[in-house]
Amino acid sequence: MHGACEACPHAAFSENAPQGYTLEMERGHIHPVSSLIRETNRIFFDMGFALESGPLLESERYNFDMLNFPKDHPARDMQDTFFIKDEPGMVLRTHTSSVQSRYMESQIKRGDPPPYRIVSIGKAFRNEATDMGHEAEFFQIEALAVGEDVTLANLKGTLARFFRELYGGASVEVRFRPSFFPFTEPSVEVDMRLVGEHVPEKLRDKWMEMGGAGMVHPNVLKSAGVDADKYQGFAFGFGVDRLAMLKWSIDDIRLMHSADLRFINQF
Amino acid sequence: MNISREWLQTYFDKPLPEAQTLADALTFHAFEIDGIDPVKSHGDHGAGAGDDWVLDVKVTPNRGHDCLSHRGIAKEISAILDVPMKADPLRQEVALEPKTEDLQVKIEDAKHCPRFSACRIKGLTVGPSPEWLRKRLDVIGQRSINNVVDATNYVMFDLGQPLHAFDADKLVNSKQKTENGKYQLNVRGAKAGEKMVGLDDKEYELTDSMLVIADSSGAAVSIAGVKGGKPTGVDENTTDIILEAANWEGTMIRKTSQALKLKTDASERFQQVISPELTAYGLSAAAQLIADVAGGDIAGYVDEYPGREDGQREVYVSVQKINAVLGTSLKPEAIADVFRRLDLPCDEVTPDSFSVRVPLERLDLQIPEDLIEEVGRIVGYDSVPAMELPKFGKEPDINGVFLAAERKREELVAEGYSEVFTSVFADEGERAVLNKVDSTRPYLRANLVDGLKEALVRNEHNKDLLGLKEVRLFEIGMAWKGGTEVLMLGTADADGVREVPLEEAKADAYDALPVSTTEKYRPFSKYPFIVRDIALWVPSGEDSEEVLKVIRSHAGELLVRSEKFDEYKNEKTGKTSYAFRLVFQSFDRTLTDEEANVRMESVYQAAKKEGWEVR
Numbered sequence: 001m002h003g004a005c006e007a008c009p010h011a012a013f014s015e016n017a018p019q020g021y022t023l024e025m026e027r028g029h030i031h032p033v034s035s036l037i038r039e040t041n042r043i044f045f046d047m048g049f050a051l052e053s054g055p056l057l058e059s060e061r062y063n064f065d066m067l068n069f070p071k072d073h074p075a076r077d078m079q080d081t082f083f084i085k086d087e088p089g090m091v092l093r094t095h096t097s098s099v100q101s102r103y104m105e106s107q108i109k110r111g112d113p114p115p116y117r118i119v120s121i122g123k124a125f126r127n128e129a130t131d132m133g134h135e136a137e138f139f140q141i142e143a144l145a146v147g148e149d150v151t152l153a154n155l156k157g158t159l160a161r162f163f164r165e166l167y168g169g170a171s172v173e174v175r176f177r178p179s180f181f182p183f184t185e186p187s188v189e190v191d192m193r194l195v196g197e198h199v200p201e202k203l204r205d206k207w208m209e210m211g212g213a214g215m216v217h218p219n220v221l222k223s224a225g226v227d228a229d230k231y232q233g234f235a236f237g238f239g240v241d242r243l244a245m246l247k248w249s250i251d252d253i254r255l256m257h258s259a260d261l262r263f264i265n266q267f
Numbered sequence: 268m269n270i271s272r273e274w275l276q277t278y279f280d281k282p283l284p285e286a287q288t289l290a291d292a293l294t295f296h297a298f299e300i301d302g303i304d305p306v307k308s309h310g311d312h313g314a315g316a317g318d319d320w321v322l323d324v325k326v327t328p329n330r331g332h333d334c335l336s337h338r339g340i341a342k343e344i345s346a347i348l349d350v351p352m353k354a355d356p357l358r359q360e361v362a363l364e365p366k367t368e369d370l371q372v373k374i375e376d377a378k379h380c381p382r383f384s385a386c387r388i389k390g391l392t393v394g395p396s397p398e399w400l401r402k403r404l405d406v407i408g409q410r411s412i413n414n415v416v417d418a419t420n421y422v423m424f425d426l427g428q429p430l431h432a433f434d435a436d437k438l439v440n441s442k443q444k445t446e447n448g449k450y451q452l453n454v455r456g457a458k459a460g461e462k463m464v465g466l467d468d469k470e471y472e473l474t475d476s477m478l479v480i481a482d483s484s485g486a487a488v489s490i491a492g493v494k495g496g497k498p499t500g501v502d503e504n505t506t507d508i509i510l511e512a513a514n515w516e517g518t519m520i521r522k523t524s525q526a527l528k529l530k531t532d533a534s535e536r537f538q539q540v541i542s543p544e545l546t547a548y549g550l551s552a553a554a555q556l557i558a559d560v561a562g563g564d565i566a567g568y569v570d571e572y573p574g575r576e577d578g579q580r581e582v583y584v585s586v587q588k589i590n591a592v593l594g595t596s597l598k599p600e601a602i603a604d605v606f607r608r609l610d611l612p613c614d615e616v617t618p619d620s621f622s623v624r625v626p627l628e629r630l631d632l633q634i635p636e637d638l639i640e641e642v643g644r645i646v647g648y649d650s651v652p653a654m655e656l657p658k659f660g661k662e663p664d665i666n667g668v669f670l671a672a673e674r675k676r677e678e679l680v681a682e683g684y685s686e687v688f689t690s691v692f693a694d695e696g697e698r699a700v701l702n703k704v705d706s707t708r709p710y711l712r713a714n715l716v717d718g719l720k721e722a723l724v725r726n727e728h729n730k731d732l733l734g735l736k737e738v739r740l741f742e743i744g745m746a747w748k749g750g751t752e753v754l755m756l757g758t759a760d761a762d763g764v765r766e767v768p769l770e771e772a773k774a775d776a777y778d779a780l781p782v783s784t785t786e787k788y789r790p791f792s793k794y795p796f797i798v799r800d801i802a803l804w805v806p807s808g809e810d811s812e813e814v815l816k817v818i819r820s821h822a823g824e825l826l827v828r829s830e831k832f833d834e835y836k837n838e839k840t841g842k843t844s845y846a847f848r849l850v851f852q853s854f855d856r857t858l859t860d861e862e863a864n865v866r867m868e869s870v871y872q873a874a875k876k877e878g879w880e881v882r
Contacts, residue, residue, distance in 0.1 A: 028685040035783040048659025051666040072518040083701040153594025156653040176648035180327030186640035248788040259687035259722035262791040267783040
């Protein structure tokens with residue numbers, strides 16, 4: 001670290017710059033989103049959640065039908081969907097929620113009833129114009145916990161622990177607001193507030209919108225073959241890019257896919 | 268939907284709290300609010316008098332049945348704040364009486380038109396609306412047209428039932444009317460290629476999946492549930508109208524609206540599906556209002572209702588189930604209180620369970636979970652405690668693909684590669700996206716190599732700024748080739764760009780790998796930088812860091828990077844040569860060579876002062 005650069009806004013580079021024979025090949029950097037996914041997976045793994053994946057090019061069946069989006073229903077308008085040329089019924093998944101129904105269906109087919117705890121972390125797509133806050137391709141984390149007695153209170157507790165660990169041991173408050181998603185009932189929007197001196201000033205004591213969540217709609221359980229009278233569960237889906245933007249005060253989501261080392265090498 | 272605070276107030280005796288309080292109440296118990304705006308009413312010059320507030324309420328798709336109306340939002344406010352409504356128009360008895368024989372309605376497609384109610388009003392005078400009506404519409408952003416049209420719009424925004432007024436004399440066959448004294452409106456399927464000019468003066472070409480209302484000549488006079496026709500519209504000479512309040516099936520309206528690229532306030536409401544019971548309330552209210560503001564006599568009503576459903580819908584839920592889902596311990600009385608506030612009549616089946624008689628407009632209430640949501644949101648989600656899940660019985664599986672990706676990341680980072688994500692959208696590929704908004708790069712990439720090549724070139728330019736000897740990149744991402752989706756690993760460096768499919772790995776546990784310790788991202792300058800090298804002979808033994816310190820302190824604040832890149836010791840002279848690379852960049856402008864020269868000059872001067880020799 002050199003004093004002369006302390007005050008200049010480019011200090012990040014200088015700080016990251018190795019000393020001595022610096023133009024030797026130094027260690028590279030993983031993408032901040034990868035770092036965040038690594039951390040997120042670890043936090044959820046410790047809570048018993050297995051990481052599951054599914055295809056990005058997905059059928060409407062898993063992306064919509066099994067998630068209780070009726071055909072030709074206005075709820076589908078909430079998702080700006082990319083359809084695929086000459087492949088009717090195929091879409092770029094609009095959320096990682098498609099993994100929910102894939103997973104539950106395969107478990108039931110294998111004869112494994114709940115409890116289930118999974119996370120799915122990966123790319124999702126929305127067909128919309130891009131700006132500092134919106135990207136057509138982005139990362140999402142989906143979590144699903146199904147059991148005989150999984151409650152909305154468990155959702156709040158799980159989120160509180162996740163945010164606390166991700167944002168570094170600060171005191172965290174989680175708040176729900178009513179919302180609507182076809183695949184959850186009740187549905188909520190999740191807000192988070194970080195409290196405490198360790199929290200960067202920009203984030204401290206402010207409510208921030210984190211994403212959607214709720215109790216899995218019985219129709220979603222039923223369509224996957226899960227006994228909805230016996231089991232219930234929660235699910236949530238958050239933008240990973242947004243989690244990363246909050247964590248590191250990143251101001252433009254488009255940096256994520258910029259492949260620009262001026263950005264990536266800061267992490 | 269734009270909701271006027273003053274309009275809401277008409278539903279309450281008690282003064283409503285200020286707009287922000289209403290917005291907060293809705294936000295935490297019903298809907299997101301997209302905006303709260305003060306509105307100065309036109310034509311009113313008193314200080315503050317006549318002013319209003321508009322809340323832009325984002326009604327969710329499950330509540331389009333009942334909340335795309337001031338009455339619906341008033342109902343929510345009543346429940347949330349627990350203030351009684353003066354009167355709820357949907358809880359009154361309405362009778363579409365007297366009946367008239369002047370008009371015959373025939374529904375050919377009852378599946379898509381469950382109900383068609385209409386009313387004939389004679390001898391009215393079309394003119395400007397009274398001030399209060401214009402103001403109501405103006406505040407929520409609706410243009411006043413004339414008293415008749417304004418009255419239909421007012422009722423739609425008030426109760427949620429769209430209406431349309433036909434000029435009775437323009438419905439063809441007013442001649443025929445004089446012969447048999449009757450008007451006729453037929454609900455029939457549109458013919459492919461059939462055309463109609465809408466009230467917006469645009470000609471619409473219809474398809475056979477749409478419905479129209481036709482008059483006795485057979486001509487379409489309205490695109491069902493979407494747009495009325497121009498030739499039969501109300502104008503300043505109209506004296507006789509047929510007022511229509513119908514119910515249309517949502518999917519048909521949605522498809523029609525999409526096909527015609529025509530969204531109207533009516534189509535928005537019908538596609539959300541509204542109760543056919545609503546036509547009577549809307550029609551009766553609109554007929555009264557028209558008689559009030561435009562005069563005329565209500566000659567009588569017609570009501571065709573093939574889709575009538577008998578019986579009261581009930582939804583059952585137990586206290587135990589509510590608490591089991593929410594994770595709360597609410598008492599039966601607290602739950603009964605929520606149903607009272609929401610005006611959901613219910614019977615206690617047992618002391619621990621309720622059967623709710625669902626009101627006509629609440630089509631969203633179908634299953635116990637729907638009632639649980641009502642309880643949760645009205646009680647408030649802040650009463651849901653935060654409880655961690657109990658320990659899970661089984662050890663989670665290890666994801667072999669993620670494990671492999673993580674190992675590759677670690678391996679490559681150790682070799683100096685940095686990870687990038689490039690877009691999955693490409694200029695070429697095997698599969699294309701049908702409907703990309705920005706219409707650039709419509710293909711799904713068939714490889715990572717092309718994106719990495721571009722990224723390599725772009726980062727090459729910043730090598731010195733980044734202090735890299737060589738740019739090395741990698742990406743782990745999907746590509747679509749050979750008809751499948753493949754996870755690829757691509758690497759790019761001075762030797763070229765290549766990719767291989769990522770092979771799954773196996774292990775009993777994930778490796779413990781480091782995460783970024785960076786605290787904060789710092790925006791970088793978008794302006795070009797200037798690189799200058801400087802080499803100095805200094806007495807051997809002089810520490811390069813000390814030399815660099817002197818350089819930095821004289822290079823100024825535009826120096827963003829400085830490092831030694833070469834060192835040579837001359838044993839004979841006892842001097843050492845250090846070579847440093849200096850990078851200058853501004854955050855707000857493109858630096859000129861002169862500016863860099865000035866900085867370098869002061870570095871040279873400082874070096875000379877130290878007794879160092881500039882090579």
